[in-house]
Amino acid sequence: MLCHVTRPDSVVMEVEVDSKANGEDCLNKVCRKLGIIEVDYFGLQFSGSKGENLWLNLRNRICQQMDNLTPCRLRLRVKFFVEPHLILQEQTRHVFFMHVKEDLHSGHLRMCSEQAEVLSALLAQAEFRDYNQNTAKYCYSELCGSEPCPATVDRGHLGIC
Known part of the structure; x- marks a missing residue:
């Protein structure tokens, strides 16, 4: 059975x-391809018949949970967020980063504008390094879809690394 799995950075793998494979088999293959051994933090989602996001049960067969669509379409998502110091692998950290970035950009993370600006500054620091006035507006608008408040970006972004 062929599965198309969309990563948080929108790349499809x-x-x-096997046609009798369970969800865990598929998740393990995805994580192996990405070089991730910390599989327990992740899960696979699919869209239900009403468009809702559902988690694939890792113990059950994939074909029992989804309509017989070939290829099946799944999304790799972080299922359990943990403290950053508990993440051992750089690959795992990168998928966490991409997940948060995608959720912030799509509006799935609910927070006040000041929190969004600080989180965006942290994401920009991780992706683009130290604050640069020439690229700050571009970086922030890429992450949030709007212009930053310069004072908040300065406060949240400078000197993190």
Whole structure:
């Protein structure tokens, strides 16, 4: 069975699993392709018949949970957020980063504008390094879709690394 798995950075991976495979088999193959051994933090989601996001049960067969769509379409998502110091692998940290960035950009993270600006500054620091006035507006608008408040970006972004 062919599965198309969308990563948080919108890249689609193809994974081939047995037609009787369970969700864990597919998740393990995806994580193996990405070089991730900290599999327990992640899960696979799919869209239900009413458009709702559902978690794939890792113990059950994939074909029992989804309509017989070939290829099946899944999304790799962070299922359990943990303290950053508990993440051992750089690959795991990167997928966490991409997940938060995607959720912030799409509006799935609910927070006040000041919190969004600080989080965006942290994401910009991680992705683009030290604050640069020439690229700050571009970086922030890429992450949030709007212009930053310069004072908040300065406060949240300078001197993090």
